[in-house]
Amino acid sequence: MSTTPALPDVVYFNLGRVWTMALNTLIEMTRQKVFYFMIVFALLMIGAASFFSIFSFGEEAQYITQLKFIKDTGLGAISVFGAIIAVVATAQLLPAELENRTIYTILAKPVHRLEFLLGKFVGVALLLAISVTLMGSLFLGVVFIKDQNLSAATYHETIEAAEGAVAGSPDMKPETKQKVLAEARTRAEQGAAEIHKTAGYQDIVKAMTTTLFKLWLVAAMTLMLSSFATSMVFTVVMSAMLYFSGHLVPVAQKFYATSKAPLGQLMAGVVNWFLPNLAAFDVADDLFAGDPLPWLKVLKILSYGLFYLLVTLTLAHLIFREREI
Amino acid sequence: MTPAIEIKGLTKRYRTGLRRETVLALDHLDLRVEPGEVYGLLGPNGSGKSTTLKLALGLIRATAGEAKIFGKPCASVVSRLHVGFLPENPYFYRFLTGAETLMFYGRLCGMSGAPLSKRVDELLQLVGLTNAASRPLAGYSKGMLQRIGLAQAMVHDPQLLLLDEPTAGVDPIGSKEIRDLIIRLRAMGKTVLLCSHLLTQVQDVCDRICILNQGRKVREGRVDDLLRDQKRLCITVESLPEAARAQIAEWVEDWGASVVSIENPQTTLESLFLDAVKAQQPPTPPNKP
């Protein structure tokens, strides 16, 4: 009557369970109204678009300034909101599981701790990807509208100026008139094209892609910290510090090479050797300054991100599998 | 036959705080639960019942000793393939409904599709939550959470159930239902390990029990055996006239024995429990390394 089940020797790692965990994590976070950020973002973008267009700089190429300001607002907000989501949402994942003791019921099932941990990470990663995509689409839309407005205005101004000149000189030969107007049209098209180029859609997409990978890495670092932390405040503070120091890696490298002070050198060395270079993901400034960055090199940055994701998650796993729950 | 649970010399020392103070929660515990039996783990607060369960599930690591489930070491995921666990005061994702919760746990156990939905309906029926199936758990009462916890533990139809205070917070009717459920599970050949304070309930359903105190096993055995007082005898008679009572008392004293009481004497699990625990008083201070 009573039975002893026949058990296999091992239970293999299973992506299905990771996915189940990930979706559950995603639902959990969306119900916590993380997406309220989106509304703030939308207001910010619309505000920026209208604010910067009423602001006049008295410069000849105003479109450069206007587009720059809108792009700075959009990319800045995406990166900041993203970082806040990446740190705060991730930092509370494990503490919430522990506090609500939901983790007991999950790990009492035939679930590897790695599956649990990866599920949590993939959930956050999905959330970040969705947020960045939503904010990014909105942002690109605003840039597109601005681009259309500015280039249309430039185009018509140029054409109208030429037509005015033609109309103002009645003794102009018809062929000359034709020529002047044709030249004006070419110039107007060039001007519009120049504005489209300044809008830099591809550069924006590149910048957002690298930003997303940076956010994933930040989330992974936060998860790694919370895999041994006992307080959420500790996790948030430490993640923020890692975030800042990660951006200082290039400076630390330089400092390490040139500094004479032993203590400073030691600190710079630690940062240099053990922290991922988060500044490497900030490509917007370089792109907008006109330094070309072909997709292949963007891919190199992304693979650097993947490499550090692997390192960080490995560390998180090593710590978490030993953790007492 | 491979025991459902086999625990040998299991010891757990918790570190507390920054100073190197420790709490000895479990002290060389040996335990063996055979397949098909209902085993009760009793003990006062802090005696190490929950610690035993957590060790058996690999949630924490033993300081010494080992625990095996169906012959597999408890640290391995394999050992959990046929285990259902109900933690004490269970608490689930507040944002999921009852049905969603069960679906989630079912998927974690590798179930999916129609068999899973069917199983979920079955379980909701079984624990009496069919009407609340589509309400988020945030609005569940304590007893309802306990029921959904029980359903969750059974979702993949495991052979072994570890229940930490399954009737806590459940009303008397529900508590009776849970007891009946356990008895039914035994009839189906399942093994159940349950922790409880509610002694009468344990008495009703358990084949064997073990009493823990301060991390040590103080009694173990079949409920019937433990409750039988070997030195005392209880004769239950019907319609004995008042006069005969005095005669019997005399007769007993002639044999050199004594009559303790003539009313219906009862040794309950309750008093047994108290005796066992009192024998160890006063409690020792926290262990230092």
Next chain:
Amino acid sequence: MKRNWVLIPLVLLAAALVKMPFEASMAADRPHTAGVGLNLKTREMIGQGMSLALLGGFRALVADFLWISAHAAWEQNRWFTMRQHFEVVTTLQPRAILFWDMASWHLAWNASHAALHDPNEPRLAVRLRDQRHWMRAGRELLERGIANNPNNAFLHEKLAWMLHDKFQDLCGAADAALKAVQLCQDWRRGYLQRLAGYWLEDCARNVAPSRLRETYDYWRQLWLREYAGKPREHWDTIDRNVSRRIMKLEEELSIPDLQRLFPKPQPSVSVPPRR
């Protein structure tokens, strides 16, 4: 637990070993990121790094708002405030070409002009000194911009104009323009090439006669690269202008006939004297 004391340092070490060459290769792709690889002062680098770290993504936006404040300061002639804002703005966003360009122009042109015509300062000597002060400030800022963006042709061109117009430094302007030519890739290149040539020639004729030969070589190469091959009938004003300059230099430097681009007409051919 004990395993981790070995495994974690091992993972960190392995990561560090991969990280270094990886980062070196990424830095080679982008030589100007956060000033690494540039000869910036350490203090300047740390300032940039800190702003990057602390303000994170909002760095650019903060810079934009300070830029607006700087603009307001300009409108109210508060020059020192304006300059302070410029310092911060360029530290926050050292790669924004617009900022370096506009800020240095405001300092070298507007602020210096205002100082020279300060109605509250009767002494001309003081006003002249102040004018020089603002010009130098503009130049220093622009040079810092170039240090941060060494490959930007536009900033080099701006420096050339500043040296030429404000400092009357003909040779400096020529050198800056030559640098701009080297870096320029877009349609401005044609115009920059000639500008550099004119200014180099100005430098050689007015300041450094020893550079006359260099000027000749420059024009010659430019001619061979850009203008040669066009039949003389199709020359436009520019072609004629450049060729005339080359001929004049060939004469002055007594370039042997065989090496000249425009050899003298053979004496055997008799040219009737002009009247």
